[in-house]
Amino acid sequence: MPKIRKVLVANRGEIAIRVMRTCKELGIATAAVYSEADRSALHVRTADQAYFVGPPPSRESYLVQQRIIDAAKQAGADAIHPGYGFLSENASFVRACEAAGITFIGPPASAMDAMGEKTRARANMIKAGVPVVPGSTEPFASLEEARAYAEKIGCPVMLKAAGGGGGKGMRKVERIADFDSSWRAAKSEAMNAFGNDAVYIEKYLEKPHHVEIQVFADQHGNTIHLNERECSAQRRHQKVVEETPSPILTPEMRAKMGEVAVKAAKAVNYVGAGTVEFLVDVHRNFYFLEMNTRLQVEHPVTEWVTGLDLVALQIRAAEGEKLPLTAAPEPRGHSIEVRVYAEDPSRNFMPSPGKITYLRVPGGPNVRDDSGVFPGYTVPNFYDPMISKLSVWAPTRREAIARTQRALSEYVVKGITTNIRYLKAILAHPEFIGGDYDTSFLTREHDTLLGVEDAKLSEMALLASTVHAYQRDQKRAKSLPAASGQGGGNGGVSPWKLALRRR
């Protein structure tokens, strides 16, 4: 297969920029697509070319396959990178690219078919001998049928969108009384996010860990894993903090899970970057949860400890190159990623779109910021509230935690509310520091994580706010005399002069 010369990135925000950065380093030209809400977005300026694809709602722009293909043709792109979300796990889009003669940087449509629909994936994995979480394997004809299934396996259950991941269209149902509203919400969110409202039901495992294995395959049948990521710090089934190595994994477990993940990928003739997600219960049994047939948000932690560039590897795999390594590299040191969201943790994580009036990004040793925003940018209302991924590396987990804290303390975003303080509270929590935190951690410790006030700091803030008020009033006073002068006539002779001159 020939070398890729130009890539259209069918995405927006930080992931579009992440992909373009690697393309630029590889000497590959890039084309962006943008909706009406994204004309001012950073990914438009980061690309060499940019094409308009429709109105703000993603269903009318980023999810319209033909518009994306048309833009790629117009740009003369020979490949499309889908990022994550949007069309990244859409097999029909992969086929459309194929039909248009454009390389899709990702797995073949057949692998997506086998894994993308999560219910089918479960069935395939059972067949391949991979352990799965108990749950439904067939779609439900009606709400009643779904509710009946939930009653049968017993609450708590998980509702999950068959069409995609990322916490969208996902709901935990504690009591059957809540089933109907959760079912409706999950279906509606799933429809919005993936254009597919199919939802399935899984038995909810108590206090499970979410551990995933990064896999990679080339077109020549070589499939390896690149170790695990611990993603149990979740809120509303949305990952908030990720790290590698997982603090609960032994080398033996890593090898075993890696082996199963490779088996899962091979079962569907996988190509490119993928992630096999597992739930690990309190007895350290692990169950296949789903496979994400794309790059993950949290891929930087794997890049930190392996020294690999996963986007570059994806491109090389799409060009038909062989994998440059034959086995998982020994993890080197420790990496942590935190996701910076435009949301207000103290107001039930309400999204906080708006204009970023000031931005200061952390720097210094072994700190990486993957961001899609800039000072003066208005975070639009239509898309995911994640504005940046901050990741760090250090030789040990203890040092990585300290470094993350240090980096977060340097992060300043003004104009919108972010979860930066909340992230600091997570990293400072004894359960996180201990390393054995499960997926219930964030919800269970919610109040603690909102933090308590330090009286000394409040007193200093009070001093600061009073000085601020004094300066504000002084500034107002300075502009006031001129105004009052005009009003009261004390402003000097010029009104007189003017009046006289007019006569």
Place this chain on the structure above:
Amino acid sequence: MPKIRKVLVANRGEIAIRVMRTCKELGIATAAVYSEADRSALHVRTADQAYFVGPPPSRESYLVQQRIIDAAKQAGADAIHPGYGFLSENASFVRACEAAGITFIGPPASAMDAMGEKTRARANMIKAGVPVVPGSTEPFASLEEARAYAEKIGCPVMLKAAGGGGGKGMRKVERIADFDSSWRAAKSEAMNAFGNDAVYIEKYLEKPHHVEIQVFADQHGNTIHLNERECSAQRRHQKVVEETPSPILTPEMRAKMGEVAVKAAKAVNYVGAGTVEFLVDVHRNFYFLEMNTRLQVEHPVTEWVTGLDLVALQIRAAEGEKLPLTAAPEPRGHSIEVRVYAEDPSRNFMPSPGKITYLRVPGGPNVRDDSGVFPGYTVPNFYDPMISKLSVWAPTRREAIARTQRALSEYVVKGITTNIRYLKAILAHPEFIGGDYDTSFLTREHDTLLGVEDAKLSEMALLASTVHAYQRDQKRAKSLPAASGQGGGNGGVSPWKLALRRR
């Protein structure tokens, strides 16, 4: 020795922040010092405490030993980190710290005595059997005596400040006719920078490479090296780009130079972080140039390929801990650092202090920015024009160059002029890419490095500037009617009314 609990950082700008970042990660409190010109500087806000030490000129503030010691006492600091420059290589300051019962994070005064004065260092090295560049070993009583010595060994010669490095007080003399003015300039600069106007003379080697070896020693007699840095991209004897590994070094040469560097350090009973600088001639002979008895600006490239935190190691060594490793780690991948200066390459690198009105710092994989500035900050006129060090890591040199280019293309600094484009030109130059560039490279290729214009881009810039002018004029037109109304009396009745009311 007890653990260090609070460090006073006797420096400013990016290096002060670099040191404070590590302290913060280690749970060590920090105190800053600041001159009158630095009340608004970032290092003041980054520290937990801050103390005023005098007027803007460093001779009256940062170089006044007693003020620094007093600030440390007032802060309750048990240690002082000197950064680089200022008092970092001042043995009498080390003794003053000792007398005050404060740990100096650096080598003992005796090692500084032996190495700090560069002429004495040369004599010591000759004694220890380390090869040195031919040149003077005794101070000169007069200009005439110095000129006579230069005539004797023959031009070109190098004039160098005995008191410190960093390109300050350093001059190359091509012809004896230029000797007097160069001598005076070197002496005056040396006085300003180090409070010591002693200058010595070295034979100038033609087309040498500047390669330095990082060494590290603990208080228990363990001394190791941490590989080399290639620093031949220099301008006015000021390093501009540094990298590791050096593209001209074989593993055998690395081992040999490392061995000699360790020998040099041991000869003076060195403790902590130090750098042994060598000149390497075209036949790959290497000569001891000087030893910098402190952290170097370019230490991040060593940190990238070794995974070590040199500041943390310095602190541990000062606490009396043993070195955590016994030999140089195999260099992992490649790292490049570029120094971002507030200067205008097209105007003979004229310094460009002033207010930074806008700042966008590069991000993404394996990019590190060590900066001391922020948007809204006025770069003062009194200190070094370096505003940031940008460093990257990649598996290979080729990829590291591409990544540096990508990162530089993201760097935007407005309000002051910087050398960012010049840095890009260096990285794009065939001689740099080839890897065999000597210390004459930047001067020799000066015109090429200033760049040629791309006609297509100029045309696009012309379009942009015209749209900009249109928008500017539209904005002015909007505010104009009000102004002309006031002046011409067409602005309505208010002047009349005012006049009437006054009667």
Place this chain on the structure above:
Amino acid sequence: MRYFTKQQGQKEAVPVDLEPLGNDQYKVTVNGKTYQVDALMLEHGTMTMLVDGQSYGVEFEENGDEVGVLLRGQVTRFDVADERRLRLRAATAGFSVEGKQLVTAPMPGKVVKVLVKVGDEVKEGQGLVVVEAMKMENELKSPKAGKVTELFAKEGTAVENNAKLVVVE
């Protein structure tokens, strides 16, 4: 100069006496304690403040009468007024919202579902309106048990931050 500084979430405003000494120096007295404050305001609402040798980087965000203060990772909100302004406010403010609760949009977004109609009796915590923003659906719940007396939210319409949605009485 006397200010009244009220921290959000606290009942009473605290009297604070501030005396500018020039050159960015202030003498500030609060709760009987006097501080020597060195406070230099930078651009973009950033302040560098030294108190007793301690250094604080302070970030301000103004929001109407309130100012949010970020200091060493902690955010606190204050409403600071001098006596004149306090009197002015007392004159203009003063209507009571006791008993009547207005539910407003907590962010700009789109009303995707209205779950009640005027006249409905609702329980505390019952869902009233679903607003979607940034691909997340947020159900706004009744702050009290009562009756829906006014309904501004319309399904499918975009709403601004703080837009009135429902009144429960």
Place this chain on the structure above:
Amino acid sequence: MRYFTKQQGQKEAVPVDLEPLGNDQYKVTVNGKTYQVDALMLEHGTMTMLVDGQSYGVEFEENGDEVGVLLRGQVTRFDVADERRLRLRAATAGFSVEGKQLVTAPMPGKVVKVLVKVGDEVKEGQGLVVVEAMKMENELKSPKAGKVTELFAKEGTAVENNAKLVVVE
């Protein structure tokens, strides 16, 4: 709308016709070529510009009548004026500096040494004044051979950017 756009270092201004089409769209004609330009001005002097599908992030820095344009790593400077402004300038400008050369401070700094006095004959390239800024000494050299007719620089004094130092005639 006609503009005259002069690039720094070039002799002649180029006539450019700009027609705003609304919605951040412009038709711009230069050197007989017409471009469809989609140009959205953001804050802080940043513009995002699309021309023929190509995307350009543009950074502007105004400096008097000139504007510096950073585009894909290249900096070019332009002076753009409409016809009215051009006439205005023609009226006010116009004195010649031929023969007489003014040496000014290229940056704020301190005069550490004055190497000439009024009446001195100087060669081209001869040092006139040494200005120190940011710890670096910069020797300012005579742009031509001639005689020092005026001397403003005083040793030990601070000078602003563009301050007059020496006149060589």
